[in-house]
Amino acid sequence: MHHAHGGLSRRVSLIHPTALVDPAAELADSVAVGPYAVIGPRVRIGARTQVGAHCVIEGDTRIGEDNRIFQFASLGAAPQDKKYAGEPTRLEIGDRNTIREFCTFNTGTVQDAGVTRVGSDNWIMAYVHVAHDCVVGDQTVLANNATLAGHVQVGDHAIIGGLTGVHQFCRIGAHAMVGFGSHVSQDVTPFTMVDGNPLGARGLNTEGLRRRGFSPARVAALKRAYRLLYRQGLTLEAALAALDALAAEGGEGAGDVRALRDFVAASRRGIAR
Incomplete structure (x- = not known):
């Protein structure tokens, strides 16, 4: 001292x-x-x-x-x-x-x-x-x-671009990437790239995941999960059920899919879709 x-x-x-x-x-x-x-x-x-x-x-x-x-x-x-x-x-x-x-x-x-x-x-x-x-x-x-x-909660390995504002009580999931100048007023799911105003999902953060040592099998499972959540026009309830089924298939990516599913299920502000 x-x-x-x-x-x-x-x-x-x-x-x-x-x-x-x-x-x-x-x-x-x-x-x-x-x-x-x-x-x-x-x-x-x-x-x-x-x-x-x-x-x-x-x-x-x-x-x-x-x-x-x-x-x-x-x-x-x-x-x-x-x-x-x-x-x-x-x-x-x-x-x-x-x-x-x-x-x-x-x-x-x-x-x-x-x-x-x-x-x-x-x-x-x-x-x-x-x-x-x-x-x-x-x-x-x-x-x-x-x-x-x-x-606001920000998960591990998340990246938030410059000049980006995050609304109170929003959560940004692990390994997510938010582009610069974005307006974040809903939750950003893990492993996802988002940007814009209004905020929109732009894809899976595959490059970030590869850099952090995610195996091809884990990335492939998350790609399937991303499509279920964002690309198939499912209601949130239906998407959660589909993610449950995907996680239940087991395999290397099951834990990642489960983490994504649990994050969405816990969302109080809704997710940026």
């Missing part, structure tokens, strides 16, 4: 003398903090994370290890929610994330679980907004100006 009046250790040299780090903040010895950064009393930061110049990290915020936070990010500020009345809510960020300039991640609200959560190994570009109560998984890419409203 850093104390401003401690001896001249290697620790002190990693925190720029102009940074304002509250004595109650808990920073691992290997955390680097750039000039004019402000870190509040309820912030905990793990080993080797780098905090750039002019960042403000406040609120009840826990940040893991090996993150690179670029200049001018604002993490842990109060939610942009008129109902928020100062309740104790949190922001949790995992490990090995890249968080670029001018990102704004807010703490949660008591109307939800009270926590905004960003996982690990995410590539988050400049001007990204992660609102209160969002849950972002691992290995995602959020391009410049991707904007997540409150309570």
